[in-house]
Amino acid sequence: MLTALETPVIAPTFRQASLFSDQLCSYQPCSYQLFPHWLPVAAARPGMSASWWQWVASTDSLTTRLTVAGGAKAFRVHLLRQTIGLPRRDEALALGIEPRRYAWLREVALCLDDTPWVVARSVAPLSQLQGKGLEGLGERSLGSWLFRQPDLVRGPLYATRHQPRFVAEQCASLLGSVWGRRSVFQHSGLSLLVQEYFLSSMADDLGLPSR
Numbered sequence: 001m002l003t004a005l006e007t008p009v010i011a012p013t014f015r016q017a018s019l020f021s022d023q024l025c026s027y028q029p030c031s032y033q034l035f036p037h038w039l040p041v042a043a044a045r046p047g048m049s050a051s052w053w054q055w056v057a058s059t060d061s062l063t064t065r066l067t068v069a070g071g072a073k074a075f076r077v078h079l080l081r082q083t084i085g086l087p088r089r090d091e092a093l094a095l096g097i098e099p100r101r102y103a104w105l106r107e108v109a110l111c112l113d114d115t116p117w118v119v120a121r122s123v124a125p126l127s128q129l130q131g132k133g134l135e136g137l138g139e140r141s142l143g144s145w146l147f148r149q150p151d152l153v154r155g156p157l158y159a160t161r162h163q164p165r166f167v168a169e170q171c172a173s174l175l176g177s178v179w180g181r182r183s184v185f186q187h188s189g190l191s192l193l194v195q196e197y198f199l200s201s202m203a204d205d206l207g208l209p210s211r
C-alpha cells in the first residue's frame with residue numbers, strides 16, 4: 001500500500017542550526033551528457049584535493065566510513081522525508097525510467113553528534129520495491145542494509161560541486177555542500193539511485209580542505 005510507505009516530513013531539529021547558511025544555489029540538474037553538472041568522478045578529480053578524493057571516490061559503505069571518522073561521536077541517520085513521488089528528470093534518467101513513473105524517495109541527513117555531515121537523497125522505482133522491506137527502514141541506515149546484500153552491484157560514481165536543492169526544500173537554512181556524488185546500486189531487480197552531499201561542517205570537523 002502506498003500509505004504504508006509514507007512518512008511525514010520531519011522538521012530538522014539540528015542542535016547546531018547556527019552552522020547552517022542560506023547560500024543555496026539553484027538546483028542544477030544532471031547526468032553527464034544531458035546534465036553536465038554531474039561528471040564521472042575521475043573527470044572531477046583535477047579539481048579535488050587528495051583528502052576529498054578519498055571520500056568522494058570511495059565505493060564501500062559511507063555509513064561505515066562516517067562512523068569510523070566520527071570516532072567517539074555518535075552516528076545517526078536523521079530522516080527528513082520518505083515518501084512516494086515523481087523523481088526529478090535527471091534522477092529518472094540516471095535510473096533509466098520514465099520521469100512520470102512513481103518512485104520511493106528518501107532524504108536524510110547523516111549526523112555525527114547531531115551535526116549533519118552528509119545529506120542524501122535516494123530514489124528507487126516504486127515497481128521494484130516489493131518485498132525489499134525498505135518502507136520500514138526509518139532512521140536505520142540504508143547503506144547498512146544495502147551493503148548486507150550479497151548480490152549488490154554499484155554503478156559508476158558521478159560528482160558535482162552544485163548544492164542539493166532537495167534539502168533547501170526541507171530546511172530553511174543549510175550548510176554548504178563541498179562535493180556531491182551519486183551512483184546507482186543494483187540488487188535483486190532493484191535499482192537505487194543514492195545521491196550524497198558532503199557538507200562543510202564535515203570538512204570543518206575533520207580538518208578537510210575546502211575542495
Ligand SMILES: C=C(O[C@@H]1C=C(C(=O)O)C=C[C@H]1O)C(=O)O
Nearest residue numbers: 061062063077108120141142143
Ligand atoms: C549508501 C549508503 O547509505 C547511506 C545511508 C543513507 C540513508 O539511510 O538513507 C543514504 C545515503 C548513504 O550515505 C552508504 O552507507 O554507503
